[in-house]
Amino acid sequence: xxxxxxxxxxxxxxxxxxxxxxxxxxxxxxxxxxxxxxxxxxxxxxxxxxxxxxxxxxxxxxxxxxxxxxxxxxxxxxxxxxxxxxxxxxxxxxxxxxxxxxxxxxxxxxxxxxxxxxxxxxxxxxxxxxxxxxxxxxxxxxxxxxxxxxxxxxxxxxxxxxxxxxxxxxxxxxxxxxxxxxxxxxxxxxxxxxxxxxxxxxxxxxxxxxxxxxxxxxxxxxxxxxxxxxxxxxxxxxxxxxxxxxxxxxxxxxxxxxxxxxxxxxxxxxxxxxxxxxxxxxxxxxxxxxxxxxxxxxxxxxxxxxx
Amino acid sequence: xxxxxxxxxxxxxxxxxxxxxxxxxxxxxxxxxxxxxxxxxxxxxxxxxxxxxxxxxxxxxxxxxxxxxxxxxxxxxxxxxxxxxxxxxxxxxxxxxxxxxxxxxxxxxxxxxxxxxxxxxxxxxxxxxxxxxxxxxxxxxxxxxxxxxxxxxxxxxxxxxxxxxxxxxxxxxxxxxxxxxxxxxxxxxxxxxxxxxxxxxxxxxxxxxxxxxxxxxxxxxxxxxxxxxxxxxxxxxxxxxxxxxxxxxxxxxxxxxxxxxxxxxxxxxxxxxxxxxxxxxxxxxxxxxxxxxxxxxxxxxxxxxxxxxxxxxxxxxxxxxxxxxxxxxxxxxxxxxx
Numbered sequence: 001x002x003x004x005x006x007x008x009x010x011x012x013x014x015x016x017x018x019x020x021x022x023x024x025x026x027x028x029x030x031x032x033x034x035x036x037x038x039x040x041x042x043x044x045x046x047x048x049x050x051x052x053x054x055x056x057x058x059x060x061x062x063x064x065x066x067x068x069x070x071x072x073x074x075x076x077x078x079x080x081x082x083x084x085x086x087x088x089x090x091x092x093x094x095x096x097x098x099x100x101x102x103x104x105x106x107x108x109x110x111x112x113x114x115x116x117x118x119x120x121x122x123x124x125x126x127x128x129x130x131x132x133x134x135x136x137x138x139x140x141x142x143x144x145x146x147x148x149x150x151x152x153x154x155x156x157x158x159x160x161x162x163x164x165x166x167x168x169x170x171x172x173x174x175x176x177x178x179x180x181x182x183x184x185x186x187x188x189x190x191x192x193x194x195x196x197x198x199x200x201x202x203x204x205x206x207x208x209x210x211x212x213x214x215x216x217x218x219x220x221x222x223x224x225x226x227x228x229x230x231x232x233x234x235x236x237x238x239x240x241x242x243x244x245x246x247x248x249x250x251x252x253x254x255x256x257x258x259x260x261x262x263x264x265x266x267x268x269x270x271x272x273x274x275x276x277x278x279x280x281x282x283x284x285x286x287x288x289x290x291x292x293x294x295x296x297x298x299x300x301x302x303x304x305x306x307x
Numbered sequence: 308x309x310x311x312x313x314x315x316x317x318x319x320x321x322x323x324x325x326x327x328x329x330x331x332x333x334x335x336x337x338x339x340x341x342x343x344x345x346x347x348x349x350x351x352x353x354x355x356x357x358x359x360x361x362x363x364x365x366x367x368x369x370x371x372x373x374x375x376x377x378x379x380x381x382x383x384x385x386x387x388x389x390x391x392x393x394x395x396x397x398x399x400x401x402x403x404x405x406x407x408x409x410x411x412x413x414x415x416x417x418x419x420x421x422x423x424x425x426x427x428x429x430x431x432x433x434x435x436x437x438x439x440x441x442x443x444x445x446x447x448x449x450x451x452x453x454x455x456x457x458x459x460x461x462x463x464x465x466x467x468x469x470x471x472x473x474x475x476x477x478x479x480x481x482x483x484x485x486x487x488x489x490x491x492x493x494x495x496x497x498x499x500x501x502x503x504x505x506x507x508x509x510x511x512x513x514x515x516x517x518x519x520x521x522x523x524x525x526x527x528x529x530x531x532x533x534x535x536x537x538x539x540x541x542x543x544x545x546x547x548x549x550x551x552x553x554x555x556x557x558x559x560x561x562x563x564x565x566x567x568x569x570x571x572x573x574x575x576x577x578x579x580x581x582x583x584x585x586x587x588x589x590x591x592x593x594x595x596x597x598x599x600x601x602x603x604x605x606x607x608x609x610x611x612x613x614x615x616x617x618x619x620x621x622x623x624x625x626x627x628x629x630x631x632x633x634x635x636x637x638x639x640x641x642x643x644x645x
Contacts (some may be wrong), residue, residue, distance in 0.1 A: 064357040064599055144390075222377075225346075225385075229356045229374035231363055253342075253373050263376065266506055267353065270531070273508075 042284060049277030057278060061231040062260065066271035071279055073230045074260035077146065078215055078286070080234060080249060081256060084150020085157060085214055090207055092154070093161025100162070101169045102191055121159035128156045129220030137224060144225030146234060147250035152220050157210035164206025168199035198305050201298040208294035212287045218258040227255045228263040257283045341580040346375035347382025347395030350481055350525065351567050354421055355395055357595040358588050365587070370580045379481050380404075383570075387413050392575035393585075396568045397423060397481040402627030405645070414573035414621045414645065418585070418612045419635045420592060422602040424526035424564035425486055426550045428536040432518040435459070435466050438540035438547035441562065444490045447471070447521070453498040459519065473501035474510045474522030482507075486523050489562040511535060526550055526564075527600045552602045558634045566604070566635050573621050589613050608635040621645065 060070025100117075104110045132152035136142045142151075172195050180190040196203075218226075234252035238244060257279060264276035345355055352374060359372035377385060379396045386394035387408040400408075400417070408415065427444065429436050443462055446452060459466040476482040478495065483503075488494040504510055507528040514520045515535040529536055529550065540547035543561055554560040569588065575581045589612055593603040604612075622643030 062356070063360055064353065064595075225375065225377075227346075227373045227375045228352065229359055229372070231360065232368070232371050253344075263352075265508070266349065270508075 045277050045280045045284070048274055049279070049281045052274045052278035053281060057275075062229050062263075066275055069264075069272075069275055071257065071260055071282065073233060074255050074257045074279065075282065075286075076233055077226075077254040078256045080146050081149045081153060081221075081254065082211055082215055084147060084250070085153040086207070086211060088151060089154030089157045089161060089210070093158050093207075093210075094165050094203060096158075097162045097165035097169060098191060098196070101166050102187065102195065117159050117162050121163055123159075124219075125156055125217050126219040126223065128152055129223030131155070132220060133223050143251065144253065145251045146254045148224055149221055149226065149254060149256075150250075152224055153214040153217060156217065156220060157207075157214050160210040160213070161207055164209070165199075165203045168202025168206065169195055171202065172198050197301075201301045201305075204297050204301070205294055208290050212290050215256075215287060215290070216258055216283065218256075218262065221256055222259065225253075226259050227253055228259060230255050257286070341370045341578070343370065343372045343393070343575075343581055343584050344391040345372065345393040345395060345569075346377045346385050346391045347393075348379040348397040348481055348567070349376040350379075350397040350423055351395035351420075351569070352376050353527070353599045354567070354592070354596055354601055355393075355569070355588075357599050358584075358592050361591060361595060362584055362587050366583075370584070372584065383407075386415070386570060386572065387411055389413055389572070389574075392572055392578075392581050394570040396570055398484065398565070399568065399625035399630075400570065400623050400627070405623065405627050409645065415623075416571045416573065416576065416585075416616050416619075416621055417623045417625075417643065418569050418571060418589065418616060419566040419604060419608060419638065420569055420588065420612075421567050421596045421604060422555045422564055423567050424550050424555045424560060424602065425482065425489075425523050426526050426529035426536075427521070427523050427539040427541065427563070428514050428529060429522075429539060430515055430518050430520050431535070431537045433520075433537060436521075436537075436539055438542050440542040441490060444541075445492070447473070448475075448487070448497055449491045450496055450498055453500055469519045472513075472517050472520045473498075474513045474520060475501050475503055476507075476510075476523070477503045477505040480505055482523075482525055485565060486563070489565075523563075526555070526602070530600045552597075555602045556605055564602075566638070567601075571616070573619070576616070576619075585616060586613070589616065604635050608639065611636065611639040615639065615643075 056068075057070045058075070059072050060068060061072055063069040100110065100114065129152060132148060132155065136148045136151055137144060142148050176194055176198070177190050180194055185193070230253060234249035234254065235246060237246055237249055239246045261276050261279040261283065264272040264279065345359070355374050359374055363370065363372055374395075375382075379394075379398055382391070382394040382396065383400060383404040384407070385391045387404055387410075389411055394415075400415075427439065446462055447456055456462065457471055458468055459471050460468045461471075475497070476486065478497075483497070484494045487497045491497060502510075502513055502522075504513075507524050510522050510524050511528060511532050514522045514524075515532075521539075524536075529538060538550050540549045541560065541563060542548075543559060545559070548554050548560050550560055550563070555564040558564075569585075571581070571585050576585065589609055593606075593609060596603045620643060622645040624638040624641040624643055626644045
């Protein structure tokens with residue numbers, strides 16, 4: 001065979017090389033479009049907004065004077081809502097995923113639940129806002145406050161947390177579980193001592209991605225009554241008299257970063273534009289910081305997995 | 308390692324339960340400081356924000372005011388359910404909203420607070436336009452004009468044979484409702500083939516950069532960027548009238564100027580802080596209104612509004628149908644309907 005090869009060995013090699021090069025260029029272009037857009041947008045935001053960010057901007061309430069206005073209630077609101085969202089959404093989501101993956105028997109019911117959860121991850125966020133308005137505000141009468149906003153966003157991230165947690169759990173080899181069972185471990189021991197720690201890195205990534213999505217959400221929060229002008233902070237969670245812990249802040253009215261930013265973008269004149277850009281920079285900064293924490297935690301946890 | 312994760316999950320779950328259950332028992336403490344809730348039109352928002360800011364300062368933070376931008380319709384929905392104390396409105400209350408308020412036993416004071424005017428604007432590069440009649444504007448904007456009226460000389464033969472590039476408000480905004488009502492004669496009745504944006508700054512940019520552009524924006528946006536745009540005078544009974552604070556107050560810039568309102572719940576007005584806030588709005592408001600580039604009413608109108616509020620005359624001067632071209636004094640001197 002080899003001896004019979006023609007003086008022009010494999011004429012198609014040249015073509016394949018061209019195809020290879022073409023794909024490389026195509027890939028690079030795709031990357032450039034994606035990253036380029038991001039850099040351009042963020043760059044424009046930075047140029048316009050970064051000089052506006054100072055202590056005064058961070059620690060002031062909204063005002064009709066662009067130079068005096070600040071985002072204190074917005075970032076405090078966003079932070080507190082993320083806290084409620086994480087505290088409610090993460091345990092529920094992770095527990096549901098563990099149940100579906102490790103405990104539930106495969107029946108048509110679980111199949112149905114799985115399909116529903118996956119579909120829910122793609123439902124537009126305004127739907128969650130309307131659901132929350134009906135359920136939390138009108139039926140349960142919880143009012144329009146930080147608690148309800150946090151619960152709403154918890155509902156929103158629940159499907160994402162469930163799906164990513166299941167993916168992470170599924171990546172753990174069956175042999176690990178069988179080994180645990182062989183040594184007489186119960187199902188819960190297997191999950192708590194092996195499955196969960198080994199998949200923690202993946203779960204965390206999912207959680208942070210979900211929270212990063214939630215922090216930028218406006219639609220569901222507007223539906224349940226986020227405000228634009230609010231010149232006070234929620235009550236402090238720590239008090240001077242017993243029991244020293246207060247949950248009053250959960251029932252406080254609120255605003256969040258994206259809404260404050262939108263409020264400024266739509267003001268007449270150009271003086272508020274730099275405020276909006278500065279708020280944008282901070283919002284992107286908060287998201288990046290959350291992602292940074294996720295990457296760090298993942299790195300730490302990966303190092304500790306020794307199998 | 309696993310201990311760490313288990314503990315983490317445990318804490319999270321515990322905190323979650325504490326948070327959810329703890330909230331119920333603390334409900335009482337939340338309304339210790341006086342809170343005034345305002346929600347509604349985003350057009351009125353800058354005014355209410357300015358008043359709220361100064362009012363809170365004047366009271367050294369003892370009274371808290373929150374202001375939302377749910378839109379005039381959304382604001383009335385909350386107001387008529389009794390969830391807010393004051394509704395910001397860029398149009399009078401409508402029939403179905405009156406019914407909802409009545410069903411829930413919410414009576415209200417209708418108080419005009421400022422003027423809003425729409426500006427029809429072209430680019431400064433446009434050399435052929437200084438004024439237009441309502442008929443000409445209607446010919447451009449009515450639904451029948453869609454994909455038919457596309458060049459300037461179709462409206463007026465003296466105007467150039469150039470494409471007509473249109474900019475206007477998005478269909479969710481009060482500006483859109485008002486412009487279509489005043490020009491076409493029916494709210495929300497408009498051609499659809501124009502560049503629509505809820506963000507008026509986008510419209511300003513679009514009009515500024517295109518010689519063949521024509522668009523309409525709220526007066527406050529024009530007032531903020533006068534150099535970038537050329538306002539079109541609207542031909543009225545006594546000749547063309549440019550949009551300006553004077554002409555609006557005089558009532559000669561018609562039909563594109565309208566009063567803005569706040570609706571105050573009668574029950575809420577019995578609370579001292581709400582009463583004080585409304586009084587403050589009607590006395591100190593006019594100064595702040597000019598500052599945020601809106602047009603204050605005449606002193607006479609504020610006097611009438613103050614009188615109506617202090618005498619406790621509830622109801623609306625419109626009867627559920629928006630009307631174009633009324634002066635504030637005319638509205639205020641009508642017997643209010645509930």
